Amino acid sequence: MAQLLLRAGKERSVMRRHPWIFAGSVARLSGRARAGDTVEVIADSGAFLGRAAYSPESQIRARMWSFDEATVIDHAFFKRTIAAAVARRSAHPQLTTQEGQRLIHGESDGLPGVIADRYRDTIVLQLTSAGADRWREAIVGGLLQATGCTRIYERSDSEVRGLEGLEPTTGVLAGEAPDADLQIDEYGVLLGVDAVAGHKTGFYLDQRENRRLTRDLARGRSVLNCFCYTGGFSLQALAGGAESVLSIDSSGPALDGARRNLARNPQLDASRAEWMEADVFTALRELKAAGRRFDLILLDPPKFAPSASHAQRAARAYKDINLLGFRLLNPGGVLMTYSCSGGIGLELFQSIVAGAASDAGRDAQILHRLGAAADHPVGLAFPEGEYLKGLVCQVL
Known part of the structure; x- marks a missing residue:
C-alpha cells in the first residue's frame, strides 16, 4: 500500500481525528496510488496515523477512512x-x-x-x-x-x-427506478420527492424538525415563506392553523410541485394558500411598497457562500434579505431565518441578522437557535459539517 507522508507539524489535525488532509500538508507520496485508492497516512516522525482515500486532483488530497492501524479498508x-x-x-x-x-x-x-x-x-x-x-x-x-x-x-x-x-x-x-409519485409522510403531511431531478437527493430532509417548529408557531398567523421550493414549510404552516400562507419562489416547476403537494393533503385549507413566482428580493420590496405585513416570515435561501472565500459577498445578500424580512413583520412578529452556507458560521450569521434588525429599526430577541435534524449529525472533530444554521427572532 502506498504511503502519504505528511510535512512536519501537519499531523496535528489528523491526531485530533479531523478527516481531511489538504495538499499543503503533504510532503510526498511514497509508492503508486490512483484516485480513490487507500493509502497509509504517515507523520514526519514515521508514526502511523491512519488509512485514507487518495485524491490527487483535489485540494483535499486525502480523506480518512480510519485512524486505527488494525482496521482494514475492504x-x-x-x-x-x-x-x-x-x-x-x-x-x-x-x-x-x-x-x-x-x-x-x-x-x-x-x-x-x-x-x-x-x-x-x-x-x-x-x-x-x-x-x-x-x-x-x-x-x-x-x-x-x-x-x-x-x-x-x-x-x-x-x-x-x-x-x-x-x-x-x-x-x-x-432495483427499479424511483416511483414517479414517490412521497413521504412527514408529521402527518404528505410530501412528494423527485429523486431523479429534484434538489439535492430529491428533498430537504435537514429542515424536518424546523418545519415542525413552523407548524407549532403558525397558528392564527399570516405567514410568508420565501424560497419555498416545493412548499414543505408552507404545508406545515397550514397544518398548524395559519390564517394565510404566501409562498414565493423563482422556479415555476418548484411551485408546480408545491401545488401538487397541497393537493396530496385534502385536510389542509387550500383557500389559505397563495403561490407567487418571482425573484424573492424583488417581491419583498414590492410587498413592502404595497403595505403588506406578516406575523411569521421564513427565509430559507439557497447557498450564498459555498466556501469561506465567498463569505463577504454572501454576507451582503444575507443582510439584504433579512433587512427586508424585518421590515415586513408586524409588531410581535417572528422571523425564522436560515443559512445553509458552509462559509458562513453561526457567529457571523447572527451578527448579520442583528445588523439587519438594527438597520430596519427593529428591536428583536432570539427565541431559538436551529440546525439540521438529528439524522444529519455533526462530528465533534469535523465542525465543517455544521452547514445549516437558523435563528428564530421575535420583534418587540
Whole structure:
C-alpha cells in the first residue's frame, strides 16, 4: 500500500481525528496510488496515523477512512460502518417513524463523500469523493443489507465531484427506478420527492424538525415563506392553523410541485394558500411598497457562500434579505431565518441578522437557535459539517 507522508507539524489535525488532509500538508507520496485508492497516512516522525482515500486532483488530497492501524479498508469495513450508521438512526426516537431520513451523513458517519437518503423503500445515493466513488459497489451492497430497501438511485451530480476529477453520474444502482409519485409522510403531511431531478437527493430532509417548529408557531398567523421550493414549510404552516400562507419562489416547476403537494393533503385549507413566482428580493420590496405585513416570515435561501472565500459577498445578500424580512413583520412578529452556507458560521450569521434588525429599526430577541435534524449529525472533530444554521427572532 502506498504511503502519504505528511510535512512536519501537519499531523496535528489528523491526531485530533479531523478527516481531511489538504495538499499543503503533504510532503510526498511514497509508492503508486490512483484516485480513490487507500493509502497509509504517515507523520514526519514515521508514526502511523491512519488509512485514507487518495485524491490527487483535489485540494483535499486525502480523506480518512480510519485512524486505527488494525482496521482494514475492504468490503467488510463498509458493511460494518453502514450498518452502524443505520442502527444509530433506528435507535433514535425522533427518527423511528420517519419515512424520509438521512442514513449516511458523510464524514460525520465515518464515510467521507457518502450521502445516502432514504425515502420509504428507495435510497438516493450521492458519492462526491474519489474514495467513495472507488467503493461504490461495497457501499451499495452495505446499504441494501442494512436497510432491506429494494431500490437505490444514484444522484452523484453535485458540482463538488468536479473538484475530485470525477464526472457527474446518475442512474439506477439497484432495483427499479424511483416511483414517479414517490412521497413521504412527514408529521402527518404528505410530501412528494423527485429523486431523479429534484434538489439535492430529491428533498430537504435537514429542515424536518424546523418545519415542525413552523407548524407549532403558525397558528392564527399570516405567514410568508420565501424560497419555498416545493412548499414543505408552507404545508406545515397550514397544518398548524395559519390564517394565510404566501409562498414565493423563482422556479415555476418548484411551485408546480408545491401545488401538487397541497393537493396530496385534502385536510389542509387550500383557500389559505397563495403561490407567487418571482425573484424573492424583488417581491419583498414590492410587498413592502404595497403595505403588506406578516406575523411569521421564513427565509430559507439557497447557498450564498459555498466556501469561506465567498463569505463577504454572501454576507451582503444575507443582510439584504433579512433587512427586508424585518421590515415586513408586524409588531410581535417572528422571523425564522436560515443559512445553509458552509462559509458562513453561526457567529457571523447572527451578527448579520442583528445588523439587519438594527438597520430596519427593529428591536428583536432570539427565541431559538436551529440546525439540521438529528439524522444529519455533526462530528465533534469535523465542525465543517455544521452547514445549516437558523435563528428564530421575535420583534418587540
